[in-house]
Amino acid sequence: MEIFSAPIAAAMQRYSDDEVTPFHTPGHKQGRGAHELLRRLLTAEGLRQEVSLMDELDDLHAPHACIRDAQQLAARLWHADECLFMVNGTTSAIQAMMLGTLRDGDQIIIPRNAHRSVLSGLTLSGAVPIFLPVEFDAASNLPLNVTPETVRRAIELYPASKAVLLVSPNYYGVAADVRKISNIVHAAGMLLLVDEAHGAHLPFSNEVPPSAMEAGADAAALSTHKILGSLTQTSMLMLKCSADVERIKRAASLLQTTSPNQLLLASLDIARLQMQTDGRRLIQRAIDLSRRLRLAVNNLRGLKIFDVKNFSLDPTKVTVNVLGLGLTGHAAEEILRRRHLVQCELSDAANVLFLVTYADCDATISKLIEALSRLPSREPKNFLPPITATDITAASLSPRKIFAAPTETVALANAANRICAEEVTFYPPGIPLILPGEKISAATIDILRREKFSRIIGAHDPTLATVRVLQNFS
Structure with a gap:
């Protein structure tokens, strides 16, 4: 290994030099959708502003000036009572809302396919999980979500539980009926926490599932960098007064660095500003582009767009099933990347997932459609493993x-x-x-x-x- 090299920077440069068309996070898509204020920060001028611990730049752990104001503006826009800026990702946001809500020995009802940050939140809080079975799509093996009926049954079986945690929407854009589940949970005297990592854009369109805060959740963790325009590693934790806000704030302070990067905090503020001033137009553009992509792909041989009937679906998450071509999703991802310079968000045994954001345009969608149309065809084969049914378990x-x-x-x-x-x-x-x-x-x-x-x-x-x-x- 060359000691006078910078391996991470070199790898970043190589990926950029490949001129790949990204259909993955972050939402600003290599800066194409970045607000001009964010572009300015990531320059020599921005580096001059990259200072911290000055009184006029406020304190993330005791906000009283600009950070307080920025968080209040975000809370108002996302229909929350309070907002906490997080610089350790949605992982720390989920951990904070769990650590600030649960105590050692408390029971919490969670879906089996919860993110590993939920498991670490359980480790930190000492809570005991009650696992919910997740519905799945038999044609694609993709997880759907939990149903209100399953949540109601879990509450009946474990009435001493303190909270229910949902993942909505999930990685593939499938949302639970958060409003109906919220009513069930609150009627039982419990709190509703939502891992909304893939739903920061939901308040800005009526053509996507409603946001967790609008649907009655007590706390929700949002990855603003995944679909919107903040920098990777930044997230927001939205809170209603029904949650123990002060305890959650203390938990967040335990989990975050005492030296937060001011550029990360500023990118959260700028992402809020971008949505405040132009959010509905930008998200509508992403929806329109994703619908064009969906229509085109469904007309291509051997390809099928994932859709759902009994759950709400975020259309900007476009999942393409490639089994009809005799390919695995992994093989399709490799072909798209190496031959066509198109990079998906993820692949599995049967599917390839593409993220369409406000940073996309007709040209990027056309390139993706063309690349998909050129995927080779082999003898159709079912690569799907069987699904094993589970029940509510503690x-x-x-x-x-x-x-x-x-x-x-x-x-x-x-x-x-x-x-x-x-x-x-x-x-x-x-x-x-x-x-x-x-x-x-x-x-x-x-x-x-x-x-x-x-x-x-x-x-x-x-x-x-x-x-x-x-x-x-x-």
Whole structure:
């Protein structure tokens, strides 16, 4: 390795030099959609402004001036009572709303396909998860969302729970009925928390699902960098007064650096300004472009656009099923990137996901359509693994206790009735078969040994010959 090189900067430069057309985060799409104020910050002039800890630049941990004002403006725009700017991503926003809401031993109802930041939030708070089954689409193996009926049943089974956490919309744009679920949750005296990482743009159009704050959530974590124009790593935590706002603020302060980068904070403020002044037009442009893409792709041989009937869907998340071409999603991603300089957000065994944002234009959409039309065709083949149905389940131990407990690695064949100390998730569909704290059943072992899957997440042993379990606990 050359000591006089900068590997990270060099890798960034190589990607930029490839002139790839991005259909992935961040939402500003390599600066094309960046507000002029943000462009100015990322220059030599902006570097002169990159200072911190000056009184006139305020204090993120005790905002009383410009940061306070910027957060209040954002809260008003996103229909919240309070807003906290987060510089450690939506991960820290989710952790803060959980740590500020839950106490050691509290139960919280969460979907099985929650982001790993939720699991870390459980570890920090000491809460015990009640796992909800997630509906899925049989044709694509894509996770849909949880239903109000499932939430109601979980509350009946675990009435002492303190809160319900939703992921809405999910990675593929599928939203839960947050308004109906909010009514159910609040009637039971619980709080509703929402991982809205993929929904920062929802308040700016009536053609997308309603935002969590508008639908009655008590707290919601937003990744403003994913679809909107703030810098990667920046997020907002929206709060209603029904939540313990002061405790959540203390939790956020525990989780954030005492030296936040002022450029990151400014990018959040500028993203709010951009949506305040032009949000509805910009989001409508993204919706119109995504509809053009959807219509064109559905007319291409072997390709099918993912759509849903019983859930709301954000149209700017365009998922293309490529099984009709005899390709896996992974193969299609590789071909698009290497041959056509088009980069998707992600791929799986059957699908490729593209993010359309306000930074796109007719030219980028045309390039994507042309690239998709040139994908090679092979003999159609079903690469989809089977979906294993799950029910509402409670963890045997809290993730905090599991994190602190001694563990050991055992052969999978000998793991029956042991308490799992790691997550085992098959992707697709991205729904964990087993999570930390759950007891490993003989049926689970049979599935793990029998089925072949495209990708395994969470397990220390990718072959699944062994699994990590708690010592002296069964």
